[in-house]
Amino acid sequence: xxxxxxxxHLLIGSLDxxxxxxxxxxxxAVVSAGLGLREALTEGLAECVDLSRTLFHEVPILDDYESDxxxxxxxxxxxxxxxxxxxxxxxxxxxxxxxxSRSAAVCIAYLMKxxxxxxxxxxxxxxxxxxxxxxxxxxxxxxxxxxxMGCTTAGSSPHHRQYxxxxxACDRGQSLPFPDISDDPxxxxxxxxLDQEEGILSDEGGSGQDDGxxxxxxxxxxxxxxxxxxxxxxxxxxxxxxxLFYESNLLPHHARDGWKWKSFQRKKTSSAxxxxxxxxxxxxxxxxxxxxxxxxxxxxxMKWMGDLKDQTGKLVCSNQRCKGKLGxxxxxxxxxxxxxxxxxxxxxxxxxxxxxxxGSAHRGDVPTPVFDH
Numbered sequence: 001x002x003x004x005x006x007x008x009h010l011l012i013g014s015l016d017x018x019x020x021x022x023x024x025x026x027x028x029a030v031v032s033a034g035l036g037l038r039e040a041l042t043e044g045l046a047e048c049v050d051l052s053r054t055l056f057h058e059v060p061i062l063d064d065y066e067s068d069x070x071x072x073x074x075x076x077x078x079x080x081x082x083x084x085x086x087x088x089x090x091x092x093x094x095x096x097x098x099x100x101s102r103s104a105a106v107c108i109a110y111l112m113k114x115x116x117x118x119x120x121x122x123x124x125x126x127x128x129x130x131x132x133x134x135x136x137x138x139x140x141x142x143x144x145x146x147x148x149m150g151c152t153t154a155g156s157s158p159h160h161r162q163y164x165x166x167x168x169a170c171d172r173g174q175s176l177p178f179p180d181i182s183d184d185p186x187x188x189x190x191x192x193x194l195d196q197e198e199g200i201l202s203d204e205g206g207s208g209q210d211d212g213x214x215x216x217x218x219x220x221x222x223x224x225x226x227x228x229x230x231x232x233x234x235x236x237x238x239x240x241x242x243x244l245f246y247e248s249n250l251l252p253h254h255a256r257d258g259w260k261w262k263s264f265q266r267k268k269t270s271s272a273x274x275x276x277x278x279x280x281x282x283x284x285x286x287x288x289x290x291x292x293x294x295x296x297x298x299x300x301x302m303k304w305m306g307d308l309k310d311q312t313g314k315l316v317c318s319n320q321r322c323k324g325k326l327g328x329x330x331x332x333x334x335x336x337x338x339x340x341x342x343x344x345x346x347x348x349x350x351x352x353x354x355x356x357x358x359g360s361a362h363r364g365d366v367p368t369p370v371f372d373h
Contacts, residue, residue: 001343003017003020003021003093003095004129004130006107006111006125006126006129006130007111009090009091009092009108010092010094010107011027011091011092011093011094012093012094012130013093013094013095013103013130013132014095014096014098014099015041015096015097015098016044016332016366017093017095018030018032018041018093019041019044019045021091022045022049023045023049023092025049025050026053028090028092028093029054029055029056029079029090029092029093030055030056030057031035031057031059031092031093031094032057032058032096033059033060033061033078033103033106034058034059034096034102034167035060035062036096037058037095037096037097038056039056054123055079055083057075057076057079057080057101060074061102063096063097063101063136065136066170067138068167069105069138070142070149070153070163071087071153071167073109073113073146073153074152074153074154076110077109077110077113077151080092080094080110080114081110081114087093094107094110099281100133100134101135101136102139104126104130104133104134104135105139105143107126107130107312108122108143109143109146111125111126111144112151113152116320119140119144119146119147121283123140123143132170145162153315154301156248156323158251158252159252160362161249161251161300161319162251162252164242165251165301166343169295169343169344186305187214194367202372216362217225219265221268231354232246232248232358233246233247233248233356233357233358234247234277234355234358234360234362234367235297235348235353235356236353236354236360236362236363237319237322237326237353238351238352238353239322240317240319240321240355240356240363241362242318242322242363242364243362243363243364243365244302244304244326244348244353244364244367245299245348246367247355248297249300250297250298250299250300251342253298253336253341258320285347292338293337294337295336295351296327296347296349296350297348297350298334298342298345298346299346300346300369300370301329301346301369302316302346302370303370304364304367305346308329312328312329312330312331313330314327314328314329315327315328315346315347315348319363319364326352326353327346327348328345329344329345329346329347330341330345331344342352
């Protein structure tokens with residue numbers, strides 16, 4: 001088998017393809033996607049082969065469902081671009097062990113970044129040039145996220161923050177699959193459809209709208225589309241008005257397909273079967289009301305939440321005089337009323353907070369995320 005040409009001077013193949021190409025001394029640079037492949041290349045070549053003029057770059061990932069591909073993409077793409085800028089006629093080979101998953105993922109990322117391709121277009125391009133191409137599901141998820149991150153890990157969008165939170169959880173020793181990614185970050189800004197007396201678009205809430213405006217908007221607490229980019233919104237404790245987080249601290253999630261319930265009620269049963277074991281007085285969730293609206297939001301971890309060293313815990317208001325219950329957190333994940341799971345999860349129930357425009361009356365310090373970006 002011979003390495004496939006994806007575009008002029010960009011090749012993709014397997015470990016054997018890389019050894020053959022290096023033996024011909026036809027490569028200016030090699031990108032090895034995997035662990036220990038540089039040593040395997042050296043062992044597979046005769047001692048007479050001169051590698052002194054060949055540049056090497058390693059992307060140390062496994063072909064599994066937990067490897068963090070995104071963390072290595074910026075550096076790999078910059079390496080390839082640097083070689084091609086320095087030697088426009090030089091050939092660069094991207095390879096892994098079989099030339100199927102890891103090398104294809106890196107090659108797709110490079111086309112997305114260098115040629116401004118979408119993930120789907122880049123995948124089709126590489127598949128046409130190299131039929132064995134088949135990045136695993138984990139890599140496909142990450143490449144789609146990389147596309148939504150603007151093909152860079154530097155940024156503060158909801159997708160950037162979702163990725164960094166997942167990475168922090170993995171750094172804690174959690175074994176987590178890569179999270180599902182919402183197709184539309186705007187989905188974070190939803191209409192709550194709460195009653196006027198519970199919403200903030202009333203004279204008492206300080207929004208400046210009269211009752212007629214509220215009625216016309218259906219009681220929605222979402223700002224007009226024209227002002228959404230200009231106005232920052234804040235969430236405060238419903239009981240004491242302590243400021244908890246901003247709308248920019250929200251993290252995306254999406255509903256499970258076919259899910260038709262929006263609220264849950266905890267119900268105790270005398271016993272329940274769990275993996276063959278009877279558990280007395282276990283708590284199960286029972287679906288109650290049809291609908292599709294989310295009754296909670298997921299936020300990035302904030303400093304007022306505490307040390308977060310345990311696996312799970314309750315979220316309470318940071319005001320010591322209030323200590324109102326707000327929600328819960330779990331490094332293993334929690335489920336929204338829309339059916340979607342968020343992992344890790346820092347979940348705040350909308351019934352416990354008010355969504356107010358900046359400048360509204362509030363208490364407390366400026367909300368600060370635990371992890372600086």
